[in-house]
Amino acid sequence: MQSRALPYLLLLPATLFLLLFFLYPFVLVAWQAFATDEGVLTTKYFDKMISHWKFEKALTYTLLLALVVVPIQVALSLLMATLVASMKKGRDIILYIWTIPLGISDLAAGLIWLAIFEQTGFLNSILFSTGIIDEPMTFLGYQDKGMIFLAVVLAEVWRATAIMLVILVAGIGLIPKEYYEAAQVYGANTWQRFTKITLPLLKPSLQTALILRVILAFEVFAVVAALGGTNLPVLMGEVYNRQFELQDSHTAAAFAMLILLISIISTVFFMWTLRTPKEASL
Amino acid sequence: MSTAPNMVVGQSRVARWAFNGSVIVLCLWVLVPIYLLIANALSAPSEVTQFPKKMVPSFDTESVEFFLYFNGVGKALWSSVQVAFLTMVMSILIGAPAGYSLSRFDFRGKNAFRILVLMTRAFPLPLLALPMAIMFIRVGLDDTVFGLALVHTTLALPFAVLITFSLFSGIPIELEEAAWTLGCNRLQAFFKVIFPLVLPGITASAIFAFVVSWNEVFAAAVLTIEHRTLPAFLLQSLDVAPLHLKFAGGAVLVVPALIFIFFVRKYLFAMWGIANR
Amino acid sequence: MAEIQIKQVAKSFGKFEALHSIDLTITDQEFLVLLGASGCGKTTLLRIIAGLETATSGEVHIGGKRIDHLPPKDRGISMVFQNYAVFPHLTVYENIAFGLRMAKLDQAEVDRRVNRTATLMHIEQLLQRYSGQLSGGQRQRVAVARALATEPDVILMDEPLSNLDALLRMEMRAELKGILAESNTTTVYVTHDQVEAMSMADRIAIMQGGDIIQAATPVEVYRNPAAHFVGSFIGNPPMNFLPAKKVSDGLWTVAGAQFDGPSSNKNELNFAIRPEDLLLSDNGPLQAKVTLVEPLGSHVLASCNIENNLFRVVLESDTSISRGDVLNLKPMPDRVRWFDPDNQLAV
Numbered sequence: 001m002q003s004r005a006l007p008y009l010l011l012l013p014a015t016l017f018l019l020l021f022f023l024y025p026f027v028l029v030a031w032q033a034f035a036t037d038e039g040v041l042t043t044k045y046f047d048k049m050i051s052h053w054k055f056e057k058a059l060t061y062t063l064l065l066a067l068v069v070v071p072i073q074v075a076l077s078l079l080m081a082t083l084v085a086s087m088k089k090g091r092d093i094i095l096y097i098w099t100i101p102l103g104i105s106d107l108a109a110g111l112i113w114l115a116i117f118e119q120t121g122f123l124n125s126i127l128f129s130t131g132i133i134d135e136p137m138t139f140l141g142y143q144d145k146g147m148i149f150l151a152v153v154l155a156e157v158w159r160a161t162a163i164m165l166v167i168l169v170a171g172i173g174l175i176p177k178e179y180y181e182a183a184q185v186y187g188a189n190t191w192q193r194f195t196k197i198t199l200p201l202l203k204p205s206l207q208t209a210l211i212l213r214v215i216l217a218f219e220v221f222a223v224v225a226a227l228g229g230t231n232l233p234v235l236m237g238e239v240y241n242r243q244f245e246l247q248d249s250h251t252a253a254a255f256a257m258l259i260l261l262i263s264i265i266s267t268v269f270f271m272w273t274l275r276t277p278k279e280a281s282l
Numbered sequence: 283m284s285t286a287p288n289m290v291v292g293q294s295r296v297a298r299w300a301f302n303g304s305v306i307v308l309c310l311w312v313l314v315p316i317y318l319l320i321a322n323a324l325s326a327p328s329e330v331t332q333f334p335k336k337m338v339p340s341f342d343t344e345s346v347e348f349f350l351y352f353n354g355v356g357k358a359l360w361s362s363v364q365v366a367f368l369t370m371v372m373s374i375l376i377g378a379p380a381g382y383s384l385s386r387f388d389f390r391g392k393n394a395f396r397i398l399v400l401m402t403r404a405f406p407l408p409l410l411a412l413p414m415a416i417m418f419i420r421v422g423l424d425d426t427v428f429g430l431a432l433v434h435t436t437l438a439l440p441f442a443v444l445i446t447f448s449l450f451s452g453i454p455i456e457l458e459e460a461a462w463t464l465g466c467n468r469l470q471a472f473f474k475v476i477f478p479l480v481l482p483g484i485t486a487s488a489i490f491a492f493v494v495s496w497n498e499v500f501a502a503a504v505l506t507i508e509h510r511t512l513p514a515f516l517l518q519s520l521d522v523a524p525l526h527l528k529f530a531g532g533a534v535l536v537v538p539a540l541i542f543i544f545f546v547r548k549y550l551f552a553m554w555g556i557a558n559r
Numbered sequence: 560m561a562e563i564q565i566k567q568v569a570k571s572f573g574k575f576e577a578l579h580s581i582d583l584t585i586t587d588q589e590f591l592v593l594l595g596a597s598g599c600g601k602t603t604l605l606r607i608i609a610g611l612e613t614a615t616s617g618e619v620h621i622g623g624k625r626i627d628h629l630p631p632k633d634r635g636i637s638m639v640f641q642n643y644a645v646f647p648h649l650t651v652y653e654n655i656a657f658g659l660r661m662a663k664l665d666q667a668e669v670d671r672r673v674n675r676t677a678t679l680m681h682i683e684q685l686l687q688r689y690s691g692q693l694s695g696g697q698r699q700r701v702a703v704a705r706a707l708a709t710e711p712d713v714i715l716m717d718e719p720l721s722n723l724d725a726l727l728r729m730e731m732r733a734e735l736k737g738i739l740a741e742s743n744t745t746t747v748y749v750t751h752d753q754v755e756a757m758s759m760a761d762r763i764a765i766m767q768g769g770d771i772i773q774a775a776t777p778v779e780v781y782r783n784p785a786a787h788f789v790g791s792f793i794g795n796p797p798m799n800f801l802p803a804k805k806v807s808d809g810l811w812t813v814a815g816a817q818f819d820g821p822s823s824n825k826n827e828l829n830f831a832i833r834p835e836d837l838l839l840s841d842n843g844p845l846q847a848k849v850t851l852v853e854p855l856g857s858h859v860l861a862s863c864n865i866e867n868n869l870f871r872v873v874l875e876s877d878t879s880i881s882r883g884d885v886l887n888l889k890p891m892p893d894r895v896r897w898f899d900p901d902n903q904l905a906v
Contacts (some may be wrong), residue, residue: 007387011379016437017436018402021436022407022410025414078754083304096547100316102543103540105498105499105512105535106497106535108497108532111529112316113315113317158315178640178644181640182638184659185611185637186705188661200648201648211403226528229521240504256409264404276648277689277693279688279689280647280689282647
């Protein structure tokens with residue numbers, strides 16, 4: 001059997017594909033951001049990006065959203081994962097229910113929460129029926145950015161906690177139950193077992209989940225589009241506007257570089273802060 | 283899967299209630315919003331904008347029918363299915379051999395490839411749509427189903443590689459070796475012994491690739507005009523479409539995904555569990 | 560004082576009854592081994608004492624206090640797990656200190672105890688390492704040190720040596736026995752290895768199918784098995800059994816020879832003798848045809864056939880015999896045991 005060449009042959013299509021459609025395009029987009037159509041290096045697209053009146057808002061809202069959404073998701077997914085782990089009956093069905101949002105697109109998630117928050121939506125209907133308000137309120141109007149922000153936070157937490165949950169459940173599954181028993185024998189209560197066994201041993205999974213989730217948070221787009229339209233500018237929305245509406249692919253590329261930059265910074269941050277020494281891993 | 287600490291001792295009634303209570307609340311948190319969307323979709327257009335709204339749908343199909351016959355929807359649906367199907371086929375055909383190679387061989391460069399795959403996780407992939415738009419114009423793939431499928435395959439391929447890697451790793455090489463000693467060549471051994479064993483898992487990862495493409499909005503919206511997929515269509519009509527159209531569209535987007543996730547639920551953890559390491 | 564009393568403890572998992580009403584008292588500072596094949600219920604019983612499993616019914620008392628409703632930490636026990644359960648994210652020092660920190664001892668005392676137990680287990684130079692940097696034997700030592708550090712009344716051990724290689728196991732066996740004897744704790748030790756049980760235990764409780772068949776000193780268990788199962792389980796090679804028919808009261812015929820035996824109202828009994836309790840003698844009453852000879856160095860093991868029953872004999876290493884020979888064997892009279900074939904118990 002042509003064993004020496006075989007592994008490379010099998011790997012070839014995937015490698016070529018990723019080089020051509022993943023690495024090369026990233027070089028291309030960087031070139032777009034830094035060079036004119038004539039191939040002259042320039043920073044003018046970045047200047048254009050920064051000087052745009054929406055730039056600061058888009059950057060702030062994007063970072064703020066990640067800052068609010070991700071910690072809630074960490075707490076919630078840890079709670080769900082530990083609940084699942086101590087479940088005896090019904091574990092499968094509960095897990096299925098909790099992972100449903102994994103299959104739902106961000107646009108659909110935005111529409112789902114639109115059904116709740118819009119003027120004739122369910123939230124208004126409930127508030128009205130129970131007599132808390134006298135007439136429907138405008139939650140998602142342009143005057144009330146705070147409310148749009150809250151709706152986006154809820155929609156994001158609702159939609160994207162499942163991905164962290166799945167990673168954490170898989171991670172908890174790797175922790176041998178003898179560790180919990182030993183901790184129990186030596187006096188750790190439920191909370192102490194969580195902080196002294198689960199959390200430290202889950203650190204690699206938590207790291208993966210955080211890296212993945214924060215990058216996705218920086219890509220927030222369709223949820224915002226569905227709930228706030230252009231009232232709540234975010235970076236990805238600006239990329240879309242530049243590219244699609246304004247046909248200004250250079251500035252779009254500059255925005256893309258910015259998203260890439262904050263993604264890389266956050267990845268490096270989590271790689272460093274949540275690193276596990278090899279000898280201390282499971 | 284592990285069973286966590288078998289807390290038999292000292293579990294109070296209060297703890298039991300808190301436990302069950304949290305589980306139920308969290309289930310409702312997930313299910314109620316979906317119910318509300320579907321309730322909207324199954325109400326007549328007039329009921330959707332009626333105030334206050336009823337919590338129970340009237341099971342009127344007018345909204346859905348209106349949506350399905352709305353100009354461009356049928357075409358968008360067809361494009362979505364085509365793109366998702368192409369993505370599914372390509373990511374498995376390209377990803378599975380790589381997964382097999384990683385699980386069965388030790389060779390120079392193996393690590394480099396793993397890093398390449400893991401790198402895709404640290405990059406905001408929808409941004410690929412920007413350079414691809416330029417690339418596709420050059421090669422004449424702009425605004426085509428196939429072009430978009432290529433971008434979606436980039437999104438789905440890393441999953442396909444990692445999932446198939448874990449599937450193949452879960453099958454002892456001895457099974458294959460036994461087949462070799464019994465007269466199979468490598469290819470025969472694969473198709474007679476390994477393939478039947480991994481088929482359910484491969485199917486799951488194919489479905490997953492389908493869902494990734496079905497749900498993707500950004501690249502679809504940037505790369506297609508004539509061949510818009512359903513999410514791209516919905517995104518671009520957000521400003522103009524009436525509410526009942528949005529909700530019916532949302533429901534049409536959600537329901538297939540719900541069913542698909544149900545079929546792959548067993549594999550979700552294998553996928554992400556390995557993606558961990 | 561930490562006497563353990565197990566009273567009518569039963570456990571079922573669904574329809575499967577893992578333990579039927581176990582009664583056992585383990586005296587203070589005793590080293591008791593629970594011995595049995597896998598699935599006999601020995602680990603379940605240990606975990607019930609630990610509080611990691613709740614009994615379906617029955618009571619467990621330690622030091623005169625009923626503890627079966629208490630969580631493990633309030634039972635005054637520590638435990639060594641089969642896979643050691645040395646926490647991978649903590650150093651050896653912090654592993655040993657884990658229980659002490661949970662008990663909120665001050666740092667000086669933690670230090671003192673960690674160092675003392677680490678020295679005792681000869682791992683003082685490993686204190687700053689992580690579990691991933693240790694060999695199996697070293698992990699084992701850490702697990703034991705961690706168990707000793709809390710100065711428990713009772714130490715529970717679940718097959719602690721089963722993951723070590725044979726040589727290390729023998730070494731640790733002797734060392735553990737010495738250390739536990741020094742420590743004044745009561746030890747319950749689960750194993751499926753009879754050599755381990757014989758060499759370490761003050762008393763062995765032999766379990767089968769969720770029952771304790773016999774609980775006695777190693778010599779007693781070996782010499783006077785309470786049941787057919789014990790005789791065939793303990794000893795390598797195991798006890799020989801031959802059917803016996805009653806001739807008259809107290810006189811039995813076994814393979815054509817007559818033996819004095821117990822008076823019984825049964826007409827048939829099983830005659831039993833250990834392979835090393837037979838002498839070659841011209842007037843030996845048992846005729847055994849040799850089917851296999853295994854020279855084992857210190858002795859020769861001959862497998863024979865007596866009326867289609869397998870019958871093993873351990874002979875001096877210089878005995879020259881070969882396949883097909885017929886041996887005349889004389890059982891040592893005080894070593895012959897009798898079992899009731901119906902209830903399998905000793906007569």
